[in-house]
Amino acid sequence: MTFDPGTLGHSRSDLAAALKQERKRAGWTQARLAKRCNMSQTKVSNIESGKLTPAMVDVELILEALGAEVPLANEIFLLARSANTEWQDHWASRRRGLDKKQNELARLEAATKEFRFFLLSMITGLLATPDYVRASISDVPGDQSKTIAKKLERQNILLEVAKSFTFVLTEQAVRWPVLPPLAMAMQLDRLVSVSRLPNVRLGIIPLSGHIPERPLNTFTVYDRRLATVETSTGALMLRDRRDVNAYRDDFDRYEGYAVWSEDCRRLLTEWSMIFNRQRQ
Numbered sequence: 001m002t003f004d005p006g007t008l009g010h011s012r013s014d015l016a017a018a019l020k021q022e023r024k025r026a027g028w029t030q031a032r033l034a035k036r037c038n039m040s041q042t043k044v045s046n047i048e049s050g051k052l053t054p055a056m057v058d059v060e061l062i063l064e065a066l067g068a069e070v071p072l073a074n075e076i077f078l079l080a081r082s083a084n085t086e087w088q089d090h091w092a093s094r095r096r097g098l099d100k101k102q103n104e105l106a107r108l109e110a111a112t113k114e115f116r117f118f119l120l121s122m123i124t125g126l127l128a129t130p131d132y133v134r135a136s137i138s139d140v141p142g143d144q145s146k147t148i149a150k151k152l153e154r155q156n157i158l159l160e161v162a163k164s165f166t167f168v169l170t171e172q173a174v175r176w177p178v179l180p181p182l183a184m185a186m187q188l189d190r191l192v193s194v195s196r197l198p199n200v201r202l203g204i205i206p207l208s209g210h211i212p213e214r215p216l217n218t219f220t221v222y223d224r225r226l227a228t229v230e231t232s233t234g235a236l237m238l239r240d241r242r243d244v245n246a247y248r249d250d251f252d253r254y255e256g257y258a259v260w261s262e263d264c265r266r267l268l269t270e271w272s273m274i275f276n277r278q279r280q
Contacts, residue, residue: 011082016050018076019062023048026066037061053083056240081240089234094140102150108222109157116221116251119169122176124220125151126158127167127202129190131183158197166201168254170215174204175271185275188268195265203258204267211257221247 023033030048034041039058046052047062054062059080063073093101109115117124125133133151137144158165174191177184195202205211218230227247229236238244259267 011079012053013050015054015059015076015079015083016048018079019054019059020048022063022066022068022072022076028066033062033065036065053239054080056080056084056242084239085243086237086239087234088237091233098137098140098144098147099150102147102154106150106154108226109154112222113163114223115163115165116248117165117167118215118219118251118254119167119173120215120218121170121173122178122218123169123173123187123191124167124218126155126165127191127194129183129187131179132187135178158194158200161199164199164201166203166251166255168203168205168251168258170205171207174268181275181278185272185279188272188275192265192268192272195261195268201260202264203255203260204264205254205257206259206267213253213257215250215254219247219250221251224248
């Protein structure tokens with residue numbers, strides 16, 4: 001299926017109308033459909049009004065219950081897939097203000113218990129020093145002090161022991177010299193410190209040995225409900241369970257190539273010492 005980024009996330013109303021029309025064609029009430037699909041009538045009503053984007057499994061249950069014909073069902077599945085995929089481009093985020101994006105991320109993180117971060121080329125904000133945060137948005141014009149402050153404030157979530165965090169970083173992500181050597185050494189020391197938190201697992205994939213994988217993007221998986229995939233111009237927000245499960249499977253494979261605990265901290269300390277020697 002080919003997506004037009006301009007239409008992603010905007011198919012909810014079309015999906016709602018199609019499901020409502022199919023229910024009426026079958027001559028069913030919302031109450032009957034809800035009972036058949038083991039849903040509440042409120043949920044069915046919210047789906048049909050466009051207030052709630054149904055998961056793919058919900059759409060499958062509804063269409064199966066209504067006995068939808070295959071050609072129509074396939075069209076509705078395409079609408080559901082598009083409605084469960086959102087494109088957030090960097091330019092729109094910058095126009096709204098990057099501090100607004102930080103508020104959105106904080107709300108998402110507050111609602112999540114299990115985090116998986118695969119970091120291909122840079123260190124994520126939750127792990128970053130103030131200097132690294134500042135450098136990561138240095139290409140954005142204007143005063144970014146609010147954005148920096150909110151990025152750093154979001155790091156407090158790492159202290160919430162009810163949540164679990166797993167970070168897998170490539171060696172490239174860790175060692176890419178976004179900052180001068182001394183500041184990079186401090187950033188690596190920060191990774192060592194965070195790796196000791198009881199609810200954090202931090203692993204590094206060294207650029208050595210044989211790794212028969214071809215990772216293309218940085219991505220994050222939030223519980224089992226959302227995967228975000230970063231590109232150079234924006235991010236895809238994927239809610240289809242098949243997409244989320246695919247990225248969870250990718251993450252599980254990458255975990256197997258990473259080094260953890262003391263082996264990981266030993267690598268970070270070695271690289272920090274290299275940066276320290278470079279400043280002399």
